[in-house]
Amino acid sequence: MQPGDRAGLHVLGLDGGGSHTQCLVLNGSGQEVGRGSGGPSNHQSVGVEAAQAALASALAEALASAGHPALAAACFGMAGLDRDEDYRILRRMADAVLPDPPAEIVHDTLIALVGGTAGRRSGVAIIAGTGSSVVAYAPDGRAARSGGWGHLLGDEGSGFDIGRRALNAATRARDGRGPQTALTERLPAAVGVPTLEALADRIYLDGWAAPQIAALAPAVLAAARAGDRVAGEILAVAADELALAAVATIRALGAQEQAFEVVLSGGIFQGSPEIIERVRQGIARQAPHADAHLPRREPVWGAAWLALQTITSPRA
Amino acid sequence: MQPGDRAGLHVLGLDGGGSHTQCLVLNGSGQEVGRGSGGPSNHQSVGVEAAQAALASALAEALASAGHPALAAACFGMAGLDRDEDYRILRRMADAVLPDPPAEIVHDTLIALVGGTAGRRSGVAIIAGTGSSVVAYAPDGRAARSGGWGHLLGDEGSGFDIGRRALNAATRARDGRGPQTALTERLPAAVGVPTLEALADRIYLDGWAAPQIAALAPAVLAAARAGDRVAGEILAVAADELALAAVATIRALGAQEQAFEVVLSGGIFQGSPEIIERVRQGIARQAPHADAHLPRREPVWGAAWLALQTITSPRA
Structure with missing residues (x-):
């Protein structure tokens, strides 16, 4: 040719x-x-x-x-x-x-x-939607994975993870086991039910799967933006988990000192500059020449x- | 009569x-x-x-x-x-x-x-099996609940919670995102499969429900007893969660200074004096006259x- x-x-x-x-x-x-x-x-x-x-x-x-x-x-x-x-x-x-x-x-x-x-075949892809996984590809073809274990074994930083943590934080607040949070009202409201108890009924009686739990993530983002500290902490943990998974793959390839791109792919990054910035910072501390950005x-x-x-x- | x-x-x-x-x-x-x-x-x-x-x-x-x-x-x-x-x-x-x-x-x-x-109608019952919940009953008939939100919203300290955390710790170790732990071998071995990947396949392809995840708890206990720090930490967190839930109900009833019994019911307490002792200590710090024991x-x-x-x- x-x-x-x-x-x-x-x-x-x-x-x-x-x-x-x-x-x-x-x-x-x-x-x-x-x-x-x-x-x-x-x-x-x-x-x-x-x-x-x-x-x-x-x-x-x-x-x-x-x-x-x-x-x-x-x-x-x-x-x-x-x-x-x-x-x-x-x-x-x-x-x-x-x-x-x-x-x-x-x-x-x-x-x-x-x-x-x-158009690059090397770099890091962080995919965070309903689930999460990270893969890094080296220029020589080697690859390293982290996460991608699904919602029962992993999926840290995913929409499911954020939704599950938010539901848990709301129940802890309700029981007096954890700090008060607006999530106790915002999560039921996001689903159109009056109370956290009604939301729990809905989740179990309708047999919610991971995508439905993940669909609660925007309500967590909204709560965090309105100043709710518990919601903000959940998102910070999610971002830190995604950065940690990326860093693990970068280390596995010995690429900490190299320049490469990190693609932030999936719904969790859409419209969430806070999460993008925190993931970027988390990666930069370990791989200072990494360039993390939304998909081109x-x-x-x-x-x-x-x-x-x-x-x-x-x-x- | x-x-x-x-x-x-x-x-x-x-x-x-x-x-x-x-x-x-x-x-x-x-x-x-x-x-x-x-x-x-x-x-x-x-x-x-x-x-x-x-x-x-x-x-x-x-x-x-x-x-x-x-x-x-x-x-x-x-x-x-x-x-x-x-x-x-x-x-x-x-x-x-x-x-x-x-x-x-x-x-x-x-x-x-x-x-x-x-034979007492007042006191605290901590139930920790596949799921977990705590109810406290006051002598005057008032009751306070904590937990019991099921495996998607809560169940802290339950067998499911211990199993899920153990699976997560194993995947984190495998990815280089967390400390090494014997759970990466012990969990597959407990199910009779050769690797963590094979265990993940089994869990998703067979559609494991909460009881099957909870059935991993004895393997976590065995790992902790053999000196695995990650497994020990998972059990400590579980015990602390159960104590926290109990304390929340005791506080809700204003019973911190009263003498009462706490019944430690369910499979998690069977044969696990470590968990019993840690739950007991966690409760005693907040309710010094509580007497926590296995069911009579x-x-x-x-x-x-x-x-x-x-x-x-x-x-x-």
Whole structure:
């Protein structure tokens, strides 16, 4: 492949996640020419059949909107890629929806990093939404992970963690075991019920799962901004946990003295400059040349960019 | 009713809980003359139909073993008695299985206190099993509760809380975010899987509920006894939380300077003198005349004793 050859080529990137699937088609110059979306495609949570249907739907929409170009390369960044068995399942799913060209399958944290840095394959991605996890990639390809253990074993600094701590702080205040906090009123109000007891009933009788607990995080942020110290402390702990997880990966790669980017990805960072600033400071104390920022581009762009690299790199 | 009249009378006590139902028949002198048991009878967790069947089964077994005596009084101590609606449900269930005499329905913490103190209606009951809760009863009938908010909002110091903290400590150690601990090996070993990752898979893929997480507590105790500092700290925090909850109820009743008993009920205290001693010390700092001890008698005995009181007290 020579420079110039790729002007008429197209590549496809896909971001397959637990809440939705995004798909993007770029031309050889890196310009967007098509886009599609679908439902969740994490086979661990929705099952293989539904996940594959979501992939197919997002792919079809993106290819149609791009005018059905021939693809030179494709890359799928997938949630739920934890074990060898997951890779085999995802390989079969990807081949079923896109037999040719075969899609490269990578971890969703890598496309978050590549998208968030607008094209770098090394650095740190902190992902904090309903759950949380951190992955650091070294320029030589080594990787280090921290967190990502799910809500029963970990998820420190995630929306679930913030929501759970807030519920606990409210019950402690109610029982006289902890300091008073506006959370005793704000959490029920956020859900539209009159009391903390009614909220507890709702949570158990309706069988709330992690996303619903995580949805309480904005109420905690609002309470902190209104001056509630307990809520502020919960957010500070969350930020410190995310910074700690990032620092653990940076240390694991021996990168404390290096310059690199840290992408702050996921809903927890959206509209929360307080958390961003505290995470930044926590990382800076251990890795002073780190540059932590919100994502510059979407994860799905990262996937498409990785596909584009495979047709423009010397090995192609 | 005059003294002497009650020699030929019989009373029945029932302990209806989330894991089993116990039933006891005493004669008018307080001697056991019959006993029966059944499955779980917490309608919140197993549903009304199964709960009522468990009550009927335990009752029938106890009455048969006692030779089907006429009953002068009965008392049911029931888990799941949280709201007015629960009382209405339990009232219907109790009347269906024992129309005559109508059973008095009380909270299961009260029969734990009465049984644990071998006959007192005032004092503090700390219940720490899969979940945790504390109730204090004053001699004048006032009551104060702390905890009992379930595993998503509370349950501090419970088996679930200990198990969850231990899992979290193990993942933090594995990631390099926390101190090393033998829990990274002991927790998988306790479940019979080779690694912490395999344990995480088991927990999520099998959809573990609170009782399974709580069942990890003995492994934490074993690690602490073998000198693991992280495990020891988790148990110390649990004990401190239970003491804090007890002190909150004692304060709510203004009983800090009074002498009373504290019953340490539930699996967490069984075979764990370390936890008992630390809870005792935590309470003694705030309520120096409190006497904390393991239960002297079973909760079901407490229920039967309450029934006996209704036929021997002046108001009967």
